[in-house]
Amino acid sequence: MTALRKRMLEELQRRNYSPNTIRPYLYAVSDFARYFGKSPDKLGDEHVRQYQLYLLKEQKLGIETIVGRIAALRFFFVKVLRRPYRQVDLVYPKRPERLPVILSEEEVARLLESANSSYHRVILITLYGTGLRREELCRLKLTDVDSQRMVIHVRQGKGNRDRDVTLSPRLLEVLRAYWRWRKPKTYLFPSLQRTRPEQPITSKTVWYAVREAARRAGIKKKVSPHLLRHAWATHLLERGTDLKTIQVLLGHVDLESTTIYLHLSQRHLQSIHNPVDALPVSGLGAKPTLRKKKGE
Numbered sequence: 001m002t003a004l005r006k007r008m009l010e011e012l013q014r015r016n017y018s019p020n021t022i023r024p025y026l027y028a029v030s031d032f033a034r035y036f037g038k039s040p041d042k043l044g045d046e047h048v049r050q051y052q053l054y055l056l057k058e059q060k061l062g063i064e065t066i067v068g069r070i071a072a073l074r075f076f077f078v079k080v081l082r083r084p085y086r087q088v089d090l091v092y093p094k095r096p097e098r099l100p101v102i103l104s105e106e107e108v109a110r111l112l113e114s115a116n117s118s119y120h121r122v123i124l125i126t127l128y129g130t131g132l133r134r135e136e137l138c139r140l141k142l143t144d145v146d147s148q149r150m151v152i153h154v155r156q157g158k159g160n161r162d163r164d165v166t167l168s169p170r171l172l173e174v175l176r177a178y179w180r181w182r183k184p185k186t187y188l189f190p191s192l193q194r195t196r197p198e199q200p201i202t203s204k205t206v207w208y209a210v211r212e213a214a215r216r217a218g219i220k221k222k223v224s225p226h227l228l229r230h231a232w233a234t235h236l237l238e239r240g241t242d243l244k245t246i247q248v249l250l251g252h253v254d255l256e257s258t259t260i261y262l263h264l265s266q267r268h269l270q271s272i273h274n275p276v277d278a279l280p281v282s283g284l285g286a287k288p289t290l291r292k293k294k295g296e
Contacts, residue, residue: 028072114217120209129171131232134206134225
């Protein structure tokens with residue numbers, strides 16, 4: 001490891017960045033240097049501009065990926081090299097605003113029934129039944145399942161914040177049966193690899209469990225672990241849970257992030273009284289007729 005890479009790693013760790021952020025940040029700076037064949041501290045604003053155009057035009061990377069690369073370069077120049085912020089001319093491409101695709105309750109049931117194994121099925125039920133992010137699910141320990149208070153404790157979730165999520169009686173029943181079967185000792189979902197004893201499953205395992213179940217269920221939507229989180233929150237809203245409660249359960253910092261589920265909830269969309277229905281205009285529902293031209 002070079003001294004510069006080590007310094008960046010230390011600055012990221014000092015600010016308590018997660019491993020899932022550290023890895024792409026280090027890669028972004030490394031790829032930036034590799035593209036020009038120089039040490040990144042020898043590069044400047046014009047190189048950054050050329051690199052951004054390269055990512056957009058030649059690599060044709062997605063907007064989210066490019067935004068992540070730019071954030072990494074900004075961190076490197078400002079926090080590691082200590083260059084003045086105003087000298088770093090990094091433009092963030094505008095993100096397209098898209099609503100996430102949502103699974104219906106029927107599709108979620110098909111997904112769970114199509115799990116590749118009993119182990120994967122319990123993982124999927126827990127993922128949907130709690131709305132956890134996949135990294136949060138991987139780190140769950142047996143002691144986090146609180147059957148007395150009927151909650152699951154999420155330790156150091158996104159933003160290093162603790163929170164509690166509801167533990168439904170049905171999920172508790174599933175987890176108790178799972179414990180009698182697998183008898184995990186520390187982590188709720190320990191790795192099945194012999195080389196990683198008493199270690200949690202990886203986020204890749206969760207991703208594979210979801211994608212494989214979606215394939216077996218014949219669901220054509222692009223299904224991911226995060227899509228189950230969106231589905232859980234939307235279904236909660238449709239069943240009458242208020243937005244503030246959903247915000248707390250999801251671990252959102254502000255309510256604005258949670259209001260997206262208003263756009264996804266069929267119950268809320270269908271409860272709207274469209275003003276076109278009240279227009280005092282006759283014949284709106286009549287079959288349209290074409291006027292005949294002269295001479296026809």
